[in-house]
Amino acid sequence: MTHRIAILGTGNVAWHLARALENAGHIIAHIYNRDAQKAKQFGLDYFNASTGSSLNLSEINADIFILAISDDSIEEVASSLSLPENAILCHTSGSKPLKVLGYAPTENIGVFYPLQTFSKGKKVDFENIPICIEAENRFILDALRALGDSISSKTQEISSQQRKAIHLAAVFACNFTNHMFTVAQSILQNQEMDFELLKPLIVETLNKSFEIGPERAQTGPAIREDLKTLDLQFDSLKSDPELAEIYRLISQHIIDYYAN
Amino acid sequence: MTHRIAILGTGNVAWHLARALENAGHIIAHIYNRDAQKAKQFGLDYFNASTGSSLNLSEINADIFILAISDDSIEEVASSLSLPENAILCHTSGSKPLKVLGYAPTENIGVFYPLQTFSKGKKVDFENIPICIEAENRFILDALRALGDSISSKTQEISSQQRKAIHLAAVFACNFTNHMFTVAQSILQNQEMDFELLKPLIVETLNKSFEIGPERAQTGPAIREDLKTLDLQFDSLKSDPELAEIYRLISQHIIDYYAN
Numbered sequence: 001m002t003h004r005i006a007i008l009g010t011g012n013v014a015w016h017l018a019r020a021l022e023n024a025g026h027i028i029a030h031i032y033n034r035d036a037q038k039a040k041q042f043g044l045d046y047f048n049a050s051t052g053s054s055l056n057l058s059e060i061n062a063d064i065f066i067l068a069i070s071d072d073s074i075e076e077v078a079s080s081l082s083l084p085e086n087a088i089l090c091h092t093s094g095s096k097p098l099k100v101l102g103y104a105p106t107e108n109i110g111v112f113y114p115l116q117t118f119s120k121g122k123k124v125d126f127e128n129i130p131i132c133i134e135a136e137n138r139f140i141l142d143a144l145r146a147l148g149d150s151i152s153s154k155t156q157e158i159s160s161q162q163r164k165a166i167h168l169a170a171v172f173a174c175n176f177t178n179h180m181f182t183v184a185q186s187i188l189q190n191q192e193m194d195f196e197l198l199k200p201l202i203v204e205t206l207n208k209s210f211e212i213g214p215e216r217a218q219t220g221p222a223i224r225e226d227l228k229t230l231d232l233q234f235d236s237l238k239s240d241p242e243l244a245e246i247y248r249l250i251s252q253h254i255i256d257y258y259a260n
Numbered sequence: 261m262t263h264r265i266a267i268l269g270t271g272n273v274a275w276h277l278a279r280a281l282e283n284a285g286h287i288i289a290h291i292y293n294r295d296a297q298k299a300k301q302f303g304l305d306y307f308n309a310s311t312g313s314s315l316n317l318s319e320i321n322a323d324i325f326i327l328a329i330s331d332d333s334i335e336e337v338a339s340s341l342s343l344p345e346n347a348i349l350c351h352t353s354g355s356k357p358l359k360v361l362g363y364a365p366t367e368n369i370g371v372f373y374p375l376q377t378f379s380k381g382k383k384v385d386f387e388n389i390p391i392c393i394e395a396e397n398r399f400i401l402d403a404l405r406a407l408g409d410s411i412s413s414k415t416q417e418i419s420s421q422q423r424k425a426i427h428l429a430a431v432f433a434c435n436f437t438n439h440m441f442t443v444a445q446s447i448l449q450n451q452e453m454d455f456e457l458l459k460p461l462i463v464e465t466l467n468k469s470f471e472i473g474p475e476r477a478q479t480g481p482a483i484r485e486d487l488k489t490l491d492l493q494f495d496s497l498k499s500d501p502e503l504a505e506i507y508r509l510i511s512q513h514i515i516d517y518y519a520n
Contacts (some may be wrong), residue, residue: 065326095489115457117464117479130457157452165385165451168456169495171445173458175480176510177437182474182517191425193418197375197390198426198433199470204377205434206466210459214442219377220435229355233428237486243515250436256502257442 001146006030006062008047008077010042010120012093014068019127024150029062058082066112066149067101079103083198088140095167097160098134110135113163114152117174126151127241132158132166180212183243222254261406262322266290266322267309269338270302272378273352274328278307280386286408295361318342324407327351327361328370339363347398348431355427359392370395370404373423377434392418392426423467443503482514 003026007018010033018028029050031043036053043051048062055077057065065083070092070149076110078101081088089101090110101109102154111134118124131148133155135141140159148155181202185195209217221229230251263286267278269292278288289310291303296313303311310320317325323341327334329355343349349361350370356415361369362435371394378384393409393415396402401417408415418426441462445455469477481489490511498502 014410064501075457116461117468119468129460156457162451162453164496165453168496169444169447169458170461170478171493171507172440172447173462175478175482175514177440178460178465178469178474178478179482179510179514179517180432180440181469182439182478183513184429185474187425187429187432191422193422193425195473197328197416198429200389201376201430202433202437205438208377208379209438209441213437213455214445218435218438218442220431222435222439236424242516246506246509246513247431249502249509250439253443253502253506254435254439257439 001148002026003064004029004062006032006057006060006065007068007105008032008065009068010038011068011070012102012120013114014066015042016090016118016124016126017066017068017114018193020124020151021147022047026147026150030057030060034058056082058084060084060241063087064143065089069158071231074112075103088143090135092146094132094163094170098136099160107137108140110140110162111158111163112144112147113158115166127153129154131155132163133188134158134160134163218254220254222251223258225255262286263324263407264289264322266317266325267318267328268292268325269328270298270332271328271330274326275302275306275380276378276384276386277326277328277352277374280384281407282307284387286407286410290317290320292317316342318344322345324403325349327347331356335360335363336453341365348403348405350395354392354423354430357423358396359420366464370400371418371423372404372407372419373418374428387406387413389414389416391425394418394420394423475479478518479487480514482511483518485515 004027005021005026007014013217022028029256031049031051031259033039034053035094039051039053043049065087067077069077074091074093074096081104083106085107088108088110089104090105090112091101098109098111113132115130115132131152131154133141133144133148137143145155162174184198188195188197233243236249238249263402265281265286267274287502291299291311293299294313297312299313303309313391319422325347327337329337333379334351334356341364343366347366348368348370349366350372351361351372354373358369358371373392375390375392380406389412391412391414393404393408395404405415444458448455448457461477494504494507497507
């Protein structure tokens, strides 16, 4: 089914999502931004959509309204909206629950969360991006599932509680992992070496982790309980006591994890 | 220059290295393993080399002897060897210093360390693998550099102290990173979700980290100093106090790192 879609917001999520939806045959009918100029540029340059900075959208000819704005603005914008009768309103946030739309002027609320990070100017293949959908009634859920299926092969129902877990898991798997790289880079730079040197090893290690699963792919001194190496490496970090403690705790967590 | 090479050891490093060297035109002349049967299988099935379990190798017609055995056996095997006059002896370990070969029956000692993890049956492209070489005199160093250049475009001189730093950096960038994936997997499984769900996000995040460097690629609640989210996520980990403490310390380390 082809939808007429209004996009609220003009950031990276808005941009990539609007493009994917249009490519899938939907019509991008309207673009909202509190800055009318931004809405105009986005809507006219790319989508031939009507644009504006008004939250009174009751006259807009669209059946799905997608809030692709910053997490902290969702509640306020949703509660200030006017929408056409029967329109569906959904947000795209990974960290906000469905009920943040509780003050919106409709009960047709849902979540349409593409689980990916989007960068400006970088092409995205939605086909493999999980689309996490949530709604309280079957009608809205079915509509969001069909919308998700029209751009991705990985649409799935994910509760607010599950999205919270995804967000936490992503902090470990993405944010902390990235910081581990930064730490590794510092260690190498202190000895006048470049981070590039480690890349082939990192790529191969992480590929293996994906192939056989991280639990089975674990290597290193901690899982071997190589206490001599653990002590030596811990001692070598003493100039950064915080980092030494991180080293000790993660190593201990690995030992304990595999002991159980 | 074509070398005649003896390989001591029949594990993954021995296998991949011997193949790469033979492909580069060198001759694999001899295979040693303390288990004669293993040496025979390895040497005859693949390399048409002489084989044996004797450490008296003084009659072997080879000019470079490569110790590709477990780290903890290097010192003992090296000190028990007999070698032809003028032969070069090197080990392939990332974590052992050059001087672990100090009791070998030659002063022509070096390190020839391919900075990669090797799995059985998985093809390896040596061209992009850094070969870390070390030796105390120029003659040996030049020979090892030429040997490295014959299989890789990334041969570089790396001191024992630098190799120690590489080893530590790899613990953070590979071992700890992998464990972060395991933790993420557990968090998802606790809410009946699969690790697969996060993979597209992880791949994109790590690609970005490689493209623009991890320092600039950092995202997440810690670098935003989003204390509300940090508190909520810390609290949600209270069933595993060790993990909660890891969360707190890494987040704090990120905050401090970018504050300086």
